[in-house]
Amino acid sequence: MTSTVPAPMARTADGSALQAVLLDMDGTLVDTEGFWWDAEVEVFAALGHPLDESWRDVVVGGPMTRSAGYLIQATGAEITLAELTVLLNESFVDRISRGVPLMPGAERLLAELARHNVPTALVSASHREIIDRVLRSLGPERFALSIAGDEVGRTKPHPDPYLLAAKGLGAHPSRCAVIEDTATGVAAAEAAGCRVVAVPSVTGILPAPGRTVVGSLEDVDLTFLRGLIAGMN
Template identity: 50%
Template sequence: MFAVLPAAVLFDMDGTLVDTEQLWWEAVADVAGRVGYVLGETDAADVVGHGIGHTAGYLHEVVAEAPCVHELTDALDAAFTTRVEARIEPLPGVLALLDGLAAVGVPLAIVSASPRRVVDLVRDALGSARFAVTVAAEDVARTKPDPAPYLAAATALGVEPSACVAVEDTIVGVTSAEAAGCAVLAVSSTTAIAPAPGRTVVASLASIEAGDLGKSPVPQG
């Protein structure tokens, strides 16, 4: 695990705080189906962990006679938001970890590639007072895997990225956080993520407590 409590913990949202990765996949499959494309495993690299703009651009490329990227973006946004509104569910261990970090005075942020209205829905469902900062897709010029979202969160909190721990569940998000200079706690639940220097991998947040987090990793046994 990690040795020293961080200056802040920056949480990815989809698939990390709440069980929305499946909702995102369902939304993309729905929109793809409307334009005659069947989403499959080979599409995962351009769907899982990516923002709406990226996936809309991907569908525009792979679907013959697809609508314009703007139309696909709007359709994906609507399909995803509808599902999130109906089915927001914290993942195991999330609320206990958020409470534990708050109890020891560690500020928290949501750093997501999802649109602002989805981020706000999830923030409010989990308790808006828990998070000092939220970064959504519209808040940065480039979203994950670019480091911009994590750099923006650290700047808003007034801390150095290197003093933060990012909690992520996809390699896209891990790439973003590590490029920003954060240590990473990766939840390898839906996609395999290998341990690496500065990165600890766990199966679930249910086994993690506030004291397990910090910016400097301890070698894993």
């Protein structure tokens, strides 16, 4: 099991090279974004409040507190944020306990990064309990560390999780390649000064300076990631 930020690791010798790869979890490595929505629909149905499908794009990919708070306000449900967070986590954990499907290309990419000893971190807005369960499917040995949303003062879209991950790996943020699937995660990585590869899962993401958009992880390999960093020079 990995944990948040061990002692910083040494940087690579070449200061202009790729120093680390930081990966989001839900919707990027594992196909669980739909699980979250299903959990929200189930919990609110039990509270007597059906959810509008149009709200899905608002809540997917964001931190738990933001999504839960939005749904409480939108539905008028009589439940506290703390109570709702517990119910949503329980419903989601129940779903992932039955198995977590990996996104296309995820297994190959993680294996390649591990084979070449590229420092890698899992950076998620999900809580520690959920990350540790998903890591059983991803392989905890493939990540030098992981950052959970309930272990940082400010999670995505703030840069803190990615800055913490880069520091823990002894890497400079500008020499880190981040792989994300949502606008919230992309905003966090860019605010941290990282080079971003966006693999949209639910809503579209447009290319921008310092950001490359691809169709799936099948389009990403180590040569591709190294090229992104080298192209900055």
